[in-house]
Amino acid sequence: MYVIMVYDVNVKRVNKVLKISRKYLNWTIRSVLEGFLTKESYESLKRELLKVIDEKEDSVYFYLIDTDRQPHKIVLGEVRTDFKFIG
């Protein structure tokens, strides 16, 4: 399945969340990562994230798209290639 992940976490935890997430997904823009994941690796990513986020303050959204083809992605303006830690 194709997964799009968006995080909104306390700046203290951004590095940890990003480090974990980038083991599984590709950084795209701002606080968004994406990529193909098996169910098992998606569950593993969730478990790792749940160990570092504060569920009362942080948010991580997953869009799970049941497809074996990458969703069509259109970019207006600049393609973000520079990876910078996004708070």
Add this chain to the structure above:
Amino acid sequence: MYVIMVYDVNVKRVNKVLKISRKYLNWTIRSVLEGFLTKESYESLKRELLKVIDEKEDSVYFYLIDTDRQPHKIVLGEVRTDFKFIG
């Protein structure tokens, strides 16, 4: 089709981009909006955005998902309900 939009624009233009986008899509979290759009309304949204963004500096990403069902969305932690202008 289901559309997930992510913007990364100069803070001077966030309000305009958000105002336009919220006519078509629902704000979800951070700089992400989503919802069902027809091809025509998607094209209309793009035209409006292209009038206000600076294509050399700003980025707007669209994920176009060819489905009539909302992608499965999982939230870890807090569901973002408070809408605040996200720079």
